[in-house]
Amino acid sequence: MALVLFDLDNTLLAGDSDHTWGEFMVDRKLVDEQAYRETNDKFYQDYLQGKLDIKAHLACCLAPLTEHAMETLHRMRDEFVQERIVPMIAQGARALIRRHQEAGDTLMIITATNRFVTEPIAHLLGIDQLLASDVEVKNARYTGKSEGIPCYQEGKVTRLKQWLDENKDITLEGSVFYSDSHNDLPLMELIDNPVAVDPDEKLAVIAQQKNWPIISLR
Numbered sequence: 746m747a748l749v750l751f752d753l754d755n756t757l758l759a760g761d762s763d764h765t766w767g768e769f770m771v772d773r774k775l776v777d778e779q780a781y782r783e784t785n786d787k788f789y790q791d792y793l794q795g796k797l798d799i800k801a802h803l804a805c806c807l808a809p810l811t812e813h814a815m816e817t818l819h820r821m822r823d824e825f826v827q828e829r830i831v832p833m834i835a836q837g838a839r840a841l842i843r844r845h846q847e848a849g850d851t852l853m854i855i856t857a858t859n860r861f862v863t864e865p866i867a868h869l870l871g872i873d874q875l876l877a878s879d880v881e882v883k884n885a886r887y888t889g890k891s892e893g894i895p896c897y898q899e900g901k902v903t904r905l906k907q908w909l910d911e912n913k914d915i916t917l918e919g920s921v922f923y924s925d926s927h928n929d930l931p932l933m934e935l936i937d938n939p940v941a942v943d944p945d946e947k948l949a950v951i952a953q954q955k956n957w958p959i960i961s962l963r
Contacts, residue, residue, distance in 0.1 A: 746849040747919035750905075750932070751872070753856040753863060755925040756942045757838040759963050762830060762866060763858040764789045767806060769825045776809050792857075793945065795928055799878070799900070803859060803891040807880055810861065810887035818861075818887070826865050834870070835943075837962035841923075842870060851915055855905060855922075855932070857897035861887070876904045901932045923960075927951065 754761040767785035770776045784805055791797040810818055845852055853874035854867045860877040867875040879892040894900045909915060922929070922936040927947035933939035941952035941959045952959050 746851065747921060748915055748917065749845045749850045749852050750855050750920070750922040750936065751842075751853070752922075752924035752926060752929055752942075753854050753866065754858060755945075756923055757835055757842075757854070757870060757962070758830065758833045758866075759835045759943075760833045761789065761858075762833070762862050763806065765829050765833070766825060766862050769821075769829055770809055773821065775812075775821075792928065795898075795947075797897070797928075799857065799895040799897040800891065803878055803895060804889070807859065807861075807887065807891065808889045810880070811889040815882075815885055815887070822861070822865060826869060830866055830869065835962035838870070841962060842872065845921075846871070850921075853908075855896060855901055857895065857901075857928070859891070874908075876901070876908060898928050899931045901929065902935055905932065905935075924948070933957075 751757050754763060764785060767781065771778050771782050788797060788802045788805065842852065851874065852872045853876060854863065854872050855876040856863055857878055859880050861880050863877045864875060876896050878895045881888040881890040881892045894903050896904050917937060920936045921938040921940060922933055923940045923942045924933060925942050925944050925948065927945055930951065939957050941948050941957055943961050943963055944952055944959060949959065
């Protein structure tokens, strides 16, 4: 039995849930179409290039949550998951998850995307443990602010170490991490068995140099 980590976007999903939530808000006219789409696209390109300002990104994507009641947001989120995320699940994702579950491994999604978006996706995939960029809630409303250390690049390493400190019966011995992105290199270097999944160009080169397995779930 081992700790098995999964990146979410473009790994278990054949697409990016964060960017797709932005498109969903545009389509539902929850945000100004032109301004939000341009900003959403720019943040996504910054992420692909490894230069995302994660705090600015979180501030932007969490701000619209302040304008609606929790019940309304969760209803819209349920619609988003069914309409946009279910068709986005990578073809081989469920079989890979099931294989690790049957082996008795501890499964976790670790993602830079905020918890509001990713929590129901983790539930959909049957993965109980989730480390994501956390969102602040006060008086049963989202405040538009993030909490704690964003789960991005080196932040994933910090957040995982914090989690391990709280779960001392679990170690990194034999650990596995599946990811598509060069942004996850700090964590991939920490894990015993990094696996590149449909990797971006930079990660593909590094994975080949380091003899890491390269697989596709699509």
